[in-house]
Amino acid sequence: MAFEGLADRLQNTIQKIKGKGKVSEQDVKEMTREVRLALLEADVNFKVVKDFVKKVKERAVGQEVMESLTPGQQVIKVVKEELTALMGGDESKIAVADRPPTVIMMVGLQGAGKTTTTGKLANLLRKKYNRKPLLVAGDVYRPAAIDQLETLGKQLNIPVYAEGTEANPVDIVNNAMEKAKEEHLDYVLIDTAGRLHVDNELMDELIQIKGNVNPDEVFLVVDSMTGQDAVTVAESFNEQLDVTGVVLTKLDGDTRGGAALSIKAVTDKPIKFAGMGEKLDQLEVFHPERMASRILG
Numbered sequence: 001m002a003f004e005g006l007a008d009r010l011q012n013t014i015q016k017i018k019g020k021g022k023v024s025e026q027d028v029k030e031m032t033r034e035v036r037l038a039l040l041e042a043d044v045n046f047k048v049v050k051d052f053v054k055k056v057k058e059r060a061v062g063q064e065v066m067e068s069l070t071p072g073q074q075v076i077k078v079v080k081e082e083l084t085a086l087m088g089g090d091e092s093k094i095a096v097a098d099r100p101p102t103v104i105m106m107v108g109l110q111g112a113g114k115t116t117t118t119g120k121l122a123n124l125l126r127k128k129y130n131r132k133p134l135l136v137a138g139d140v141y142r143p144a145a146i147d148q149l150e151t152l153g154k155q156l157n158i159p160v161y162a163e164g165t166e167a168n169p170v171d172i173v174n175n176a177m178e179k180a181k182e183e184h185l186d187y188v189l190i191d192t193a194g195r196l197h198v199d200n201e202l203m204d205e206l207i208q209i210k211g212n213v214n215p216d217e218v219f220l221v222v223d224s225m226t227g228q229d230a231v232t233v234a235e236s237f238n239e240q241l242d243v244t245g246v247v248l249t250k251l252d253g254d255t256r257g258g259a260a261l262s263i264k265a266v267t268d269k270p271i272k273f274a275g276m277g278e279k280l281d282q283l284e285v286f287h288p289e290r291m292a293s294r295i296l297g
């Protein structure tokens with residue numbers, strides 16, 4: 001599971017201050033120094049770390065006194081609140097269009113887990129929210145991507161709209177919208193093409209699809225194993241496409257996780273879901289507070 005190293009270090013740090021009946025400025029200084037190192041070691045973006053530590057320090061030194069908590073516990077509460085805020089504050093909801101279908105466009109680099117996540121999300125929408133989704137094969141460059149989506153659709157018993165590799169993605173999406181309306185489906189999930197690196201051609205196509213279909217959500221799928229690259233990728237997709245949310249994949253893996261933790265702070269877009277495995281039911285709604293509790297123990 002991701003964040004293990006970070007969790008160990010932060011829990012150690014917290015342990016030292018926990019029982020203190022009095023917390024001096026020096027104690028706060030030492031604690032924030034350790035928190036800073038722990039975050040940097042976990043690969044959290046350095047600017048994000050700097051802001052985080054500054055906020056914790058300010059609040060922990062001038063903290064509001066609560067009689068129910070010891071000063072040590074109050075400092076820990078500050079750390080937890082700031083860690084929650086760093087990951088996005090409240091759990092964010094998924095859009096619902098005034099007139100169905102709600103359109104969700106999935107974007108991201110090849111290998112990030114876009115196609116799998118599209119299937120997982122359709123599964124979650126049906127299971128948890130009782131919605132009827134349609135999967136759309138908008139990646140016309142890789143025949144394997146279309147096959148993969150069709151296989152996912154069969155496994156999940158969810159319809160897939162595909163036109164093969166010859167058609168234009170904008171036309172495919174328009175035709176898929178017609179089908180969704182005719183068949184009274186609630187969600188249209190568009191799997192789009194990815195590349196190994198961000199490039200202009202890819203972005204132009206995505207911008208075109210977005211302009212044409214005007215999606216209710218644009219979810220950026222990011223591989224949490226890719227370290228600081230994930231932050232750079234998120235910045236550039238967000239600049240061009242103004243994404244509405246992020247899905248972090250592979251959080252079940254042995255990643256330090258810090259880059260993933262930086263994405264919300266850098267893009268100011270919420271993390272909506274977390275991929276916790278390869279199986280189709282291993283997508284979770286992302287709860288910043290629960291994740292902060294998991295990390296801080």
Ligand code: GDP
Binds near residue numbers: 117251275
């Ligand atoms: P795409 O190129 O972005 O469409 O990526 P795919 O959906 O084909 O996924 C690439 C690989 O990552 C596949 O082997 C998936 O099974 C795997 N994958 C996707 N999400 C997760 C996840 O949350 N956890 C793990 N462990 N593997 C994942």
